[in-house]
Amino acid sequence: MSAWDMIKTIFFGGLTFLFFFVIWIYNPFIHRVEYEVPxxxxxxxxxxxxxxxxxxxxxxxxxxxxxxxxxxxxxxxxxxxxxxxxxxxxxxxxxxxxxxxxxxxxxxxxxxxxxxxxxxxxxxxxxxxxxxxxxxxxxxxxxxxxxxxxxxxxxxxxxxxxxxxxxxxxxxxxxxxxxxxxxxxxxxxAEKAKRTVMGIVVIAYFVAMGVLLWIWRKKLLAKMGYGQ
Ligand code: HEC
The missing domain is CATH 1.10.760.10 (Cytochrome c-like domain)
Incomplete structure (x- = not known):
């Protein structure tokens, strides 16, 4: 990896991290007022x-x-x-x-x-x-x-x-x-728990599909004479 590639990777990686940080963790543009509740x-x-x-x-x-x-x-x-x-x-x-x-x-x-x-x-x-x-x-x-x-x-x-x-x-x-x-x-x-389970099942499904596709791709490549 050249120095230039490294700089690009760090720059775009950093931007991606910042993007999700603002969306999920702390958005400095939202006006916040905390109201106290005993x-x-x-x-x-x-x-x-x-x-x-x-x-x-x-x-x-x-x-x-x-x-x-x-x-x-x-x-x-x-x-x-x-x-x-x-x-x-x-x-x-x-x-x-x-x-x-x-x-x-x-x-x-x-x-x-x-x-x-x-x-x-x-x-x-x-x-x-x-x-x-x-x-x-x-x-x-x-x-x-x-x-x-x-x-x-x-x-x-x-x-x-x-x-x-x-x-x-x-x-x-x-x-x-x-x-x-x-x-x-x-x-x-109960509904919230059901949604959490559903979320986990959906993500597990994607991960399993991803792994299967990856294995399948390797097999196809091998058939075509690549990737040995
Ligand atoms: C006599 C009429 C009346 C009664 C009774 C009343 N309200 Fe209201 N309420 C209003 C009006 C008018 C507004 C709109 C105020 C405004 O936008 O300035 C409002 C607005 C609100 C809002 C919105 C505030 C916001 O930030 O937009 C909430 C929440 C609310 N009322 C809750 C309640 C609750 C809970 C009760 C019962 C305990 C209640 N109100 C009883 C007339 C009433």
Whole structure:
């Protein structure tokens, strides 16, 4: 290997390393703000039983303004309309049947839901200047620390926001609600384990195929009179 080849190898090797380092390990271009969560509350956020209680809390404390369409929660004022049941039956997709209440949890696509809920959503817009967002995937974009602090004290995290402080002083219930939002966006532990196994199987398959192809290539080359 000449000196020039060596320099090229080191240069491009270094670039490749830097690329994956920025993508996987530390990206200096991302603006990071860490929000503190007491460790006791963190345990609640990661507890799947707390998520079930959080769902009930969400229905009473938040569903007057927010929906979670991916988990069949719709604005209270919309869900209580008699015709809404028909819309769910006709256009909804069954997510699951609740074990305890036997309630059918139905998903409704955004266009259909917004058409039915239009008046209620516009009323919220005229009161708050903005339609309170659907919270199905908010955990993925904001994370636990942000959500816990925001829900507990919106003004502190997002000064000037029109979201009212509805959970002031209720740390534990707030953590349960965050746990619920987490459970909607994140796969369950069993599902996560299944995906890990699948990942390992796929990589093992590629490695095995690679080895077989390599052996096959050697045999072909030998047949053609090369590689002895
Ligand atoms: C009276 C109406 C109302 C209630 C009740 C309410 N919210 Fe909100 N919420 C809003 C509005 C309005 C916004 C949009 C605020 C903005 O963008 O400034 C919002 C925004 C949010 C956001 C998004 C913040 C972001 O960074 O984009 C989250 C998360 C949230 N609310 C969670 C909750 C939870 C959890 C509850 C129940 C404990 C709740 N809200 C109860 C009106 C409400």
């Amino acid at each position: 460790s006791q509350m963190e345990d609640i956020i990661n507890d799947s039983k707390a998520a079930l209680q959080g769902r009930e809390l969400f229905k009473t404390m938040c569903a007057s303004c927010h929906s979670v369409r991916y988990d069949g929660i719709y604005l209270m004022s919309v869900a209580s309309k008699p015709e809404f049941k028909n819309v769910l039956e006709k256009f909804g997709t069954l997510i699951r049947v609740d074990e305890k209440t036997k309630e059918k949890v139905m998903f409704l696509s955004r266009d259909v839901y917004e058409a039915v809920a239009m008046n209620d959503l516009l009323m919220l817009k005229s009161s708050f200047g903005k339609i309170p967002p659907d919270l199905s995937t908010i955990y993925l974009s904001r994370g636990a620390g942000y959500l816990y602090n925001f829900i507990l004290n919106p003004q502190k995290v997002l000064p000037g926001t029109s979201m009212p402080p509805v959970m002031t002083g209720q740390e534990e219930n707030t953590a349960k609600i965050v746990s619920y939002l987490r459970s909607v966006s994140e796969p369950s532990k």
